[in-house]
Every structure is written in structure tokens, then in C-alpha cells.
Amino acid sequence: MYSQALNAADERVEEDQEFLDAFQARIDDEQKIEPNDTMPSAYRKTLIRQISQHAHSEIVGMLPEGNWVTRAPTLRRKAALLAKIQDEGGHGMYLYSACETLGVSREELIDDLHSGKAKYSSIFNYPALNWADIGTIGWLVDGAAIMNQIPLCRTSFGPYSRAMIRVCKEESFHQRQGYELLLTMMQGSDEQKEMCQDSINRWWWPALMMFGPSDKESIHSSQNMAWKIKRFSNDELRQRFIDATVPQAHFLGLEVPDPDLKFNEETGHWDFGDINWDEFVNVVRGNGICNKQRMKDRVAAHENGAWVREAALAYAAKRAAPQAAAEAAE
Ligand code: FAQ
16 A cells, blocks of 8 residues: 555665664654655654544545534524534545645545545444534534644644644634534423433444544554654543543533543542443444445545546646746746
8 A cells, every 4th residue: 555655765765773763863852754854664654544544534524414414403503514514624635635745646545445445533433313413523523533633733744733733723613513502402492402412322432432442452652652643642632531521511411421430539530431442343344333324425425526626627737738838938
């Protein structure tokens, strides 16, 4: 996979200890690594992996919410939802662009998503079943995404860190609109309140899984933290998310579906119950509730959008032609 990008890097330098130490010294000195810099091929490879998975998550993440655009209860809610979905598409574009600077083509990345070779976040394989889910996705899913992504604004690869700054600003709006939606529903009828509780019951545990496997099981964490791609471990971020989110649930008047959840006076953190890692593995392997539907919809969207890409390329070529002729004449 991505053989061209990796070989190009390999050919440029001999990755001896001196080279690796000099690279690590740059990282330790908090210097950003830019696309034309030499870098270990493993650094390039793990970045392509993480950034592309992140980009795929953004665009697959448009699908569960997309199902609700035509059923939004008011014009205001519909406009907010449309804007949010459009933002997620934009995030995918920044991230694919950041990934392309590492020498891999967008077509390769998209092909790997569609063929099932590349992963995307487990969370988007769960269905959005009621209108409260639109609030919960904003509050919990964007909330978890923000907790994970704020540190990525300081990630060591320049294009990724710069993309994340804008992404995080937009995600904060998403989180707030979700919370405000739930706050409104929780002031409504008993049926609306039940819908909200049903929604948190279904999304709470999958949201905790977004942070990835436990630190003991995480394959990439230690090297990626040494390279300052990740700044905090999966478990650290998960705990921060729980600590920030439980009081928000209580303020809404919702019960967190975890009988073992208890504030620990000694540590100052919320202790929580066991995560069902079998479910996580099952979803990541493609056997979640919506995996097949998501890929079917994504591939169809790509195929149906082919004419738009062709038209945009033809337009760009037409505009570029007189400019190129003028430059040649100079
Ligand atoms: N789902 O060794 P680690 C969003 C995989 S964006 C599926 O711990 P790492 C916006 C992992 O890839 C949400 N797979 O890996 C939005 C690896 O497999 P590999 C996405 C997962 O990279 C909101 C293996 O397990 N955010 O929500 C998951 O050090 C609302 C071992 O894991 C990002 O992508 C998972 N949850 O840590 C959109 C953030 N977790 O590649 C619409 C950037 C782990 O060896 C609506 N990514 N795996 O085959 C990261 O921070 C990291 O990549 C982690 C995983 C933390 C996700």
C-alpha cells in the first residue's frame, strides 16, 4: 500500500541510527516536520495511516446525520444540521489534502476506503434512530472528537496540525449545537425526555470506544507519542472525556448508562465500568450494525459524483490553458 510514497522516502536517505536520532532531536525540540523534510519511512507511513483514517471518518461521519436532514423538526434545526454535515465534508477535504502532501494520491486513499482496506472510526457504524440522536452525536461524538483533536493541533507534522486548528473550531460549534438541542428536548414532553435517555443509552459506550483500545492493547501509541504525533494516550483522553462529560449529562438530567460510574474523591476522576472490547473489535472488523450500509452509501455517493469531479477538472483545465499560453509567450 502507498508504495510510491514510502519508496520515495526510503530512497532519499539511509535510515541509520544517526539519521533517526537527528530526527528525534527535531521532534524533541518541538520543530514541525514539513512535507519536503526528510523523515523516517515509518513516520510517513503511520501519518498516512492516521490522517487518512481520520479523513475517512469525517466523510463517513456525514452519513448518519445525513439521514435526518429531511426530518429536522424546524427550519433552524435543518439549517444547523446541513451546515454541520457540510463542515464534516470540509474537514475530510483538509485532511485528505494534508495526507496528499506525504506523497500519496487521493484516489489511492479513497480506493482503500471503498475496498475495505482502510479503517474509519467505529462510531459511524451505529445508526441514528431518533431525533435526539442528532443532539447526542453533536454532544458526545463531536465532544469525543474534540478531546482527541485539540492535542492534534500540536501534532508534529505541520500540515496535519494546521488543519486541526480549523477543524477544532468548527467541532466546538457542533458540540454546542448538539448540547443545546438536547437541553431543549429535556425541557419538553416526557416522550422527548425518554428519547434523549434512549439516545445516551445507545451512544455512551460507543463514544468511549472512539478513543481506541486501552493503552495496554494500543499498537501505535508508544512510538507515535515519542514522535509527538499523539500527545496523550488513548486511556488518558478517554478519562478526560468522561470527567468533562458526566457533569454535562447530569446537568441535562440524563443518567449515564454505567452502574459502575462513581466519582473517586481520592483521584478526582470518575471511575467507570468495563468497556465491551469484543464489540469494538467486531465493529472495526466490519460487523457492526451499519458497516455494510455505510460503505454502500459511500461508494454510491462517489460514483454518482463522478460527473462533478470531471466537470471541475475540465473547468480547471480550461481556465489554466490561456494562463499557460500567456506564460509561455512571456
Ligand atoms: N475506530 O494502536 P491504536 C469525528 C484502530 S473524527 C476504528 O491505539 P492509534 C468527527 C487503529 O486505527 C473521528 N479503528 O492506534 C465527526 C489501529 O488500527 P491500524 C476520528 C480504531 O492510531 C464527528 C488499531 O485500532 N478521529 O468524529 C479506533 O495510535 C461527528 C490500534 O489502535 C480520528 O481519526 C476506532 N475508534 O490511535 C464527524 C482522530 N481506534 O491502523 C462526523 C485521529 C483505534 O493499525 C460527525 N486519530 N482504531 O489498522 C487518532 O487520534 C488515533 O488514530 C486513534 C487510534 C486514537 C483513533
